[in-house]
Amino acid sequence: MGRNSGRKKSGFKSKGKTSTDLEQLKFKLAQFFDNNFGEAFAEKQLIKKLVLRDAATKKLLSPSLQALVKEGRISCNPRNLYSSAADPDFIIGEVDFVNARFAFVIPNDHAKKEDDIMVKEADLKSALDGDKVRVMILPKRGRGNRREGKVLEILERSRDEFVGRIEISPRFAFVVPDFKKMHHDIFVKKSDLEGAQHNQKVVVKLTDWSEGDKNPTGKIIHVLGKAGDHEVEIHSIMAEFGLPFDYPEEIEAEAETISDSIPEAEIKKEKTLET
Missing domain, CATH: 1.10.10 (Arc Repressor Mutant, subunit A)
Known part of the structure; x- marks a missing residue:
């Protein structure tokens, strides 16, 4: 041999x-x-x-x-x-992530009744779930009928804030997003931690995703508290769906003045209505 x-x-x-x-x-x-x-x-x-x-x-x-x-x-x-020298077709649509390996782009023009376009992770150009993108249709490969494409441009981000758990090492930190369709951890510079500690739940805002970078960079805008704490997890869910979980001090102060008990006059009024 x-x-x-x-x-x-x-x-x-x-x-x-x-x-x-x-x-x-x-x-x-x-x-x-x-x-x-x-x-x-x-x-x-x-x-x-x-x-x-x-x-x-x-x-x-x-x-x-x-x-x-x-x-x-x-x-x-x-x-x-x-x-x-090709003259390819283009569509504009919304990204729907299936898993970390690929996503579908759903065409915006529903009147044409076009099939969804499959886009592999390497061809997504850092597009995230829900983003509005411009896609080039690639020539068919093999015998399959599924159309494939490549993202040429991200027209509109669907969101730039994510809730997640932060992990801090001696040299860098990153946030592991709670959102299941966000398949990239978000790097955070030590100068942008805003006091966050290891294993806390935070809200991070994307600040940059340069061409060729595997992961985006962000900065912490809210520290929610220790991961696993009941109240913190409730706030995490609210923040994930864009619901307010804290209020201005004047509103909090006014809320404190509201009595927990029902006034006697209201009780009598209810009894009168019942009769």
């Missing part, structure tokens, strides 16, 4: 410039450009993106690109950057 060199294969044959090799690379390139609509790439970038390792396959890149340009499937600008 020969030894395994341990070198990762690129998925293409390295012997000879055959038509099969060319068609394989063209297919892979076309799929890549369709999935990255609106972006342009140089040949060196494509070598890295497609993980083309052996010299024979790299030599096929330029003729494969030229063939796709000739077929009208991609275009090349004066700077020798290649991009998709």
Whole structure:
């Protein structure tokens, strides 16, 4: 038995410039450009993106690109950057998370009776459940009938505040949201803790989610109290649904002046009505 060199294969044959090799690379390139609509790439970038390792396959890149340009499937600008020439469909809809791996986008235009669009987690562009987004419909892959898409733009956030339990380590902190359809912990800088302590329930407001970051960043705006405490958990539920759980001091003071007992005059009035 020969030894395994341990070198990762690129998925293409390295012997000879055959038509099969060319068609394989063209297919892979076309799929890549369709999935990255609106972006342009140089040949060196494509070598890295497609993980083309052996010299024979790299030599096929330029003729494969030229063939796709000739077929009208991609275009090349004066700077020798290649991009998709497709004319895809777009929809605007609302994100409905199914689990951490994918979500559906429900089209806003119900009159067209369009099917929901499945979007994988990697193609959500940091969209969250309930967000209004613009989606590009991807070419169908395989034999399935389910349409897939890619979020191009987040038009409107459905919410930017979340209730959760904060975990604090020596170097950083993060909030684990209570909301089951929020699948990302929220990082919090030590300077934005607002006095929150480890394992307390808090309300955190999103402040940033930069391109390429796996998790959003936020700041604490309310400290509710120790996780597990009955009153704290009640306040957590109220905060999650946007219900007020604390009131201005003047309202609290006025509420204290209201008697718990029923005045005698009211009791007599009730008795009179009964008779």
